[in-house]
Amino acid sequence: MTANxxxxxxxxxxxxxxxxxxxxxxxxxxxxxGGIPGFxxxxxxxxxxxxxxxxxxxxTDKLASNHxxxxxxxxxxxxxxxxxxxxxxxxxxxxxxxxxSMHIADLDTGMMGANGIVGGGPPLACGAALAAxxxxxxxxxxxxxxxxxxxxxxxxxxxxxxxxxxxxxxxxFENNGYGEATPSNYxxxxxxxxxxxxxxGMPGEIVDGHDFFAVHKAFAKAAERARAGEGPSLxxxxxxxxxxxxxxDNQNYRAKGEVKRLREEVCCLxxxxxxxxxxHGVDQAQLSAIDSEVATLIDEAVxxxxxxxxxxxxxxxxDVYINY
Amino acid sequence: xxxxxxxxxxxxEALDQEMARDKSVIIMGEDVAGGSGGDGEMDAWxxxxxxxxxxxxxxxxxxxxxxxxxxxxxxxxxxxxTAGLRPVCELMFxxxxxxxxxxxxxxxxxxxxxxxxxxxxxIVIRTMYGAGFRAAAQHSQCLYNMFTxxxxxxxVIPSSxxxxxxxxxxxxxxxxxxxFCEHKVLYTLEGDVPxxxxxxxxxxxxxxxxxxxxxIVTVGRMVHQAIEAAATLAKEGVSCEVIDLRTTxxxxxxxxxxxVENTGRLxxxxxxxxxxxxxxxxxxxxAQKAFGSLEAPIEMVTAxxxxxxxxxxxxxxxxxxxxxxxxAVKIVMGYKA
Numbered sequence: 172m173t174a175n176x177x178x179x180x181x182x183x184x185x186x187x188x189x190x191x192x193x194x195x196x197x198x199x200x201x202x203x204x205g206g207i208p209g210f211x212x213x214x215x216x217x218x219x220x221x222x223x224x225x226x227x228x229x230x231t232d233k234l235a236s237n238h239x240x241x242x243x244x245x246x247x248x249x250x251x252x253x254x255x256x257x258x259x260x261x262x263x264x265x266x267x268x269x270x271x272s273m274h275i276a277d278l279d280t281g282m283m284g285a286n287g288i289v290g291g292g293p294p295l296a297c298g299a300a301l302a303a304x305x306x307x308x309x310x311x312x313x314x315x316x317x318x319x320x321x322x323x324x325x326x327x328x329x330x331x332x333x334x335x336x337x338x339x340x341x342x343x344f345e346n347n348g349y350g351e352a353t354p355s356n357y358x359x360x361x362x363x364x365x366x367x368x369x370x371x372g373m374p375g376e377i378v379d380g381h382d383f384f385a386v387h388k389a390f391a392k393a394a395e396r397a398r399a400g401e402g403p404s405l406x407x408x409x410x411x412x413x414x415x416x417x418x419x420d421n422q423n424y425r426a427k428g429e430v431k432r433l434r435e436e437v438c439c440l441x442x443x444x445x446x447x448x449x450x451h452g453v454d455q456a457q458l459s460a461i462d463s464e465v466a467t468l469i470d471e472a473v474x475x476x477x478x479x480x481x482x483x484x485x486x487x488x489x490d491v492y493i494n495y
Numbered sequence: 496x497x498x499x500x501x502x503x504x505x506x507x508e509a510l511d512q513e514m515a516r517d518k519s520v521i522i523m524g525e526d527v528a529g530g531s532g533g534d535g536e537m538d539a540w541x542x543x544x545x546x547x548x549x550x551x552x553x554x555x556x557x558x559x560x561x562x563x564x565x566x567x568x569x570x571x572x573x574x575x576x577t578a579g580l581r582p583v584c585e586l587m588f589x590x591x592x593x594x595x596x597x598x599x600x601x602x603x604x605x606x607x608x609x610x611x612x613x614x615x616x617x618i619v620i621r622t623m624y625g626a627g628f629r630a631a632a633q634h635s636q637c638l639y640n641m642f643t644x645x646x647x648x649x650x651v652i653p654s655s656x657x658x659x660x661x662x663x664x665x666x667x668x669x670x671x672x673x674x675f676c677e678h679k680v681l682y683t684l685e686g687d688v689p690x691x692x693x694x695x696x697x698x699x700x701x702x703x704x705x706x707x708x709x710x711i712v713t714v715g716r717m718v719h720q721a722i723e724a725a726a727t728l729a730k731e732g733v734s735c736e737v738i739d740l741r742t743t744x745x746x747x748x749x750x751x752x753x754x755v756e757n758t759g760r761l762x763x764x765x766x767x768x769x770x771x772x773x774x775x776x777x778x779x780x781x782a783q784k785a786f787g788s789l790e791a792p793i794e795m796v797t798a799x800x801x802x803x804x805x806x807x808x809x810x811x812x813x814x815x816x817x818x819x820x821x822x823a824v825k826i827v828m829g830y831k832a
Binding site for chain 2: 233235264265266267268269270274276277278279283284286287288291293294295296297298299300301302303305306312324325328329331332335336489490491492493494495
C-alpha cells in the first residue's frame with residue numbers, strides 16, 4: 172500500500188498534517204483571545220485529506236478550495252507566515268490583508284483560493300483543468316467541497332461539464348457530517364455522495380478520510396486517470412471536524428462529548444504516527460523533531476502576524492482593476 | 496479600408512481577428528458552434544443568431560459548445576482565465592445572469608482585490624440585451640446597470656458596427672473581467688467598419704452629435720433614438736449634443752460634465768427600468784458635480800418600472816422612443832426658474 176512512499180515522503184506527510192493541526196489549534200486559541208477578526212472555519216481533524224491529496228500535486232497543478240481552506244493551502248505549499256498574517260488582516264499577508272481566512276489564494280503555488288461561496292469552487296476548477304488540457308500539459312485540478320457543497324447546483328453543473336469535456340479534474344467531497352449545523356445525513360439525499368458520481372458518468376469512491384494512506388491511494392488513481400486524459404473522478408472523504416462550523420460556534424447541535432470522543436478515537440495524526448512507527452521504519456524521534464520544528468514555525472507565524480503592520484489606508488482602493 | 500458590414504458581422508470579425516492573433520483566446524457558450532455531438536453540421540448554428548458562425552471551421556476546438564448550464568461554464572471560463580486562457584464566454588441573453596451571477600460578481604470581479612492584486616482574470620462575457628424582439632419579460636431586459644454597480648467588472652455597451660468591433664477587440668486584450676452587452680436589435684445595423692484590427696479604449700465617451708442647448712447622455716441602442724430626436728429638434732431650432740457613453744464602467748465623467756457645463760441642460764436616456772439605473776447614476780453625478788451649471792432640472796427618459804411586456808404595442812410603448820426623448824428635451828428647454 173505504501174510501496175511508493177519513502178520514509179522521507181512519510182515525514183513530509185506528517186509535517187504537513189502536523190503543521191495544519193498546530194496552525195488550526197493555535198488560530199482557535201488566538202481567535203478566542205480576540206486577536207483574529209472575522210469569520211474563521213477550522214480544518215483540524217481533516218488533515219489526512221489535504222495531505223494525502225496534496226502529496227500528488229505538482230506546483231503547476233491547481234487547487235480550488237472552500238471556506239474551510241487553511242489545510243488545503245498548507246498542503247498546496249502556501250507559506251504559513253503569510254497565511255497567518257492574512258488571517259490577522261495584515262499587510263504582510265498572502266493577500267495583503269484584503270482577503271482574510273475565507274479568501275486566501277496564492278496563484279503562484281496553484282492555490283486558486285479559499286472561497287466564501289459554498290459551491291463556488293467546482294466550476295473554477297473545471298476552468299483550470301480546461302486550461303491545462305488546452306495547453307497540452309499533464310496538469311490537473313482538484314476541488315475540495317464539503318458535504319454542503321455536494322448539494323449545490325454549481326457542483327452538479329461542474330461535474331456534468333467535467334465529463335462532457337473530459338476534464339482532468341478531481342472532485343473531493345470532504346464529508347465531515349455537518350453542513351454548518353445541519354447533519355449531512357439529513358441534507359444529502361443519498362446515503363453516500365460517492366454514489367452521485369455514476370449519474371455524472373465518472374468513477375466515485377468512498378475513502379476513509381482519517382486514514383492518510385487510504386486518501387493517498389485513492390487520489391493516486393484519480394490523479395493518474397486525470398493526467399492520462401481519461402477524465403474526472405469523485406472521491407468522498409468521510410471524516411470529522413474537531414471544531415465548530417466557525418469559531419464561536421457552540422456546537423450544541425452535536426451530541427455531548429462527541430468532539431472529545433472523536434479526538435481520541437479518529438485522530439488522523441495519532442493513527443498515522445502509530446502506523447509509520449510500527450510498520451514503516453519511522454522513529455518516534457523523527458516525528459518528535461518535526462513536532463518541535465512545527466511548534467516553532469507556528470510561534471514565529473503568530474509573532475510575525477501580530478507584529479506586522481496594518482494595510483495602509485490608501486490600500487482600500489487599490490487592486491480593484493488592473494487598469495481603469 | 497472601411498466597408499459597410501453589420502453589427503453582427505463586426506462582432507464575428509473581431510472574434511476572428513483576435514483568435515487568429517492570440518491562441519489563448521477561446522470561445523465557449525451554448526450553441527456557439529451549434530452542432531457538437533450531432534449527426535448534422537458541426538457548425539450548425541454558430542450561436543443562436545449566427546454571430547459566431549464560421550469560427551469553428553477556422554479554430555476547431557477553440558470554439559466550444561457547452562451544456563445549457565450557465566453557472567458551470569461561466570465559472571469554468573472564469574477559472575480558465577485565471578489559468579492562462581482568455582475565454583470569450585457567451586451568455587446567450589443577459590436575462591440569464593440570474594443563474595450564473597455568483598461566478599461573475601463574487602468570483603471573477605473580486606479575485607484581483609481579494610487576492611491582494613495578484614490575480615488576472617481576462618474573461619469577456621458577451622451577452623445580448625434589450626427589448627424590441629417581442630421576446631417578453633425573460634429575454635428582453637437591460638440589466639447592464641446591475642453589472643455596472645459591481646466593482647471589478649468593466650461594462651461595455653456598443654452602439655454601432657464600428658464601435659462593436661473596436662471595443663470587442665479591446666475587451667479581449669483587456670486583463671480585467673469585461674461584460675460586453677450587445678443589443679439584439681442592432682445586429683442587422685450596417686455601418687462603416689475598417690477591415691483591419693483596431694481597438695477603442697474604454698472610458699472614452701463618443702460625442703456623436705455636437706450641440707449647444709441640451710446634452711443628451713445615452714448608451715447602446717438608445718444612441719440611435721437620441722440621434723433621431725436630435726435631428727427632429729434641430730429643425731425646430733434646438734441644438735442637442737448627444738453623448739454615447741460606450742462604456743458605463745469605466746465611465747467618462749469628464750466628457751459628460753464638460754458638455755453640461757456648456758449646455759446647462761441634461762436629458763439622460765436609458766433603456767433600463769428607472770430605479771438605480773444608468774440614468775439615475777449619471778443624473779446624480781451631474782447634480783453633484785455640475786449643479787452650478789444646470790439651468791433646468793435633469794430629465795430622465797427610461798423604460799417604466801415594469802417587466803418587459805410581450806404584446807407588441809405595449810413593448811413599443813415600453814422602449815424610450817425618439818418622441819419621448821424630444822418631449823423631455825422640450826421640458827428642459829421650457830423650464831423657467
